[in-house]
Amino acid sequence: MMARIVGRAFSFTSLAVLVVFAAFPIYWMINTALSTDSELYRTGQSWWPTVGRIADIPSVLSDVPILRWLGNSAVIAFGTTLLSLALAVLAAYALSRFKFYGKGVSAFFLFATQMLPEALLVVPLFALFSTLGLLNELHGLVLANVAFTMPVAVFILKNAIDAIPFKIEESARVDGCPRWGQLTMIVLPLIVPSIAAAAVINFFDGWNEFLFANTFIADSEKWPASVGLASFVGQYSTPLSSVMTAAFLFTLPAIVFFLIVQRQIVSGLTAGAVKG
Amino acid sequence: MVTTVSRSHATAPDTAPRRRRRWRNSFTAYLLIAPAVGYLVVLLLFPLFRGIQLSLTDTKLVNPAGGDFVGAENYTNLMSSGQFWNSLLATLIYTAATVVFAVLLGTAAAVFINRPFRGRAGIRAVMTFPYAMPTVAVALVYVWIYNQSGGVLNNSLGVLGIGQTGWLTDPQWGMFSVVLATVWKVFPFVMLVMLAALQSVPEELYEAAKIDGAGPMSTFRAIVLPHLAPTLRIVALLMTIWSIRRFEIIYLLTGGGPVERTNTLVINIYRRAFSDQDLGVAATIGVLGLVLSILVTLVFFGVERRESRKEAAA
Structure with a gap:
């Protein structure tokens, strides 16, 4: 009995410590966003946010061009998602429903590319993009991002199509439904949840992406929020509270959407890793 | 090599129209997969x-x-450069520390959260x-938390009478601070995957252990841990490859400093390419980094094969 109480107390305390560890930096971002610079640098930051300062948030928009940057991030993320899904749906359908010579090699190739460090590719891609005139363009960034997001989408969608019984397409085929119709009228409607999950994952890969954007986009008007916010690291002329508010606006959609599709994301992440 | 849409047709007699359809099917498949592979x-x-x-x-x-062809010159230069070996060492320290702490913390979190509670x-x-x-x-928040004067970490330690530490500027602490921020960022991934693995442990095993009078520690060691082992190995591999590849958080927190303590291969590539403007040397470090990733993967698959043989024999 005693051992059990000690055990319970131990797991409760450990869990509490872990929750504080996980949540504190996010809390601190919000708290800093609602502080003034004189508190931060002179009188010392309070442990509790001054909630009334939420009303001052619109003034942040004049310190930091965050709306423009978020707009750029959204364009990049949308472009990445659309192109990535278009390619991935077709490839996933082929890998799931056809047998063809070279299938194993194609599948291996799609997934082996995930091992390549972006930092290795950024050098030759920079050279390639500079000859093609794709530097400093949002669509160039989309092209680079899709190379990394599309294989992830293929993986999720192939698993989803594998789980649909083949009989449905079979009977449609017997009734004279062409291939294309089988894909668009039968398979796609059945995998909408997985498409949504893949879309969210791809969207936020595009939304968060920093390395290519930081290297390829020189013009600050075209910066996505990741690069724009990074320009404030170690720079103290802009009020820190404004920077943190902007960072919070950038973080919020990512966390909200993660929570909405968490179940699919987790099953997508774990499908390959968990056995048994 | 059998090209057929329908599994039930796989053994059907090989007539001419069937062959034609089969060819048409694999043609369709190539058409479908070509854009992705070509891309x-x-x-x-x-x-x-x-x-x-x-x-x-x-x-x-x-x-x-x-640029002119110089043969293996970049490689031989790097091999005799202390800066390169320091960078390799930083990569190994960063990777080992991140993987160990993220896996431990993530697994612990999964164990604590596995039991149902309100x-x-x-x-x-x-x-x-x-x-x-x-x-x-993440980087913006951690730079502020670590800030030498005014950061919450030093302010709190100051209350305990501990003097100010330059978490991101002191060569003794730079790597520690970067690893801590990274572990914070990635441990939830381990937690989610291990949680899924824990929930796949059959309930009967727990009951059997209870009947045999096993305590929570011995149940964990004898039943849960062996069940988790294959997942743990894969998670550790993914974490390792991602740590070797990781750029952003190190670049933004320290940029490779203080005194190159966190100058991992990936940071080194970027600095060589875009600060020193030396694409040849940067690419060389990149190739060596890729070789490192491939070696890790091969070692992993070697271990994996030995372990699964052991499990098959047991």
């Missing part, structure tokens, strides 16, 4: 070969299309926030 050939495979080719030249950033869903959601948060935002 990756142009944007990943081609740049990869271009990178290997660049590593054999003295190409500079100002003229990416130029508010579990909410707590699990809060613990996944770091994983969902954009890395740039």
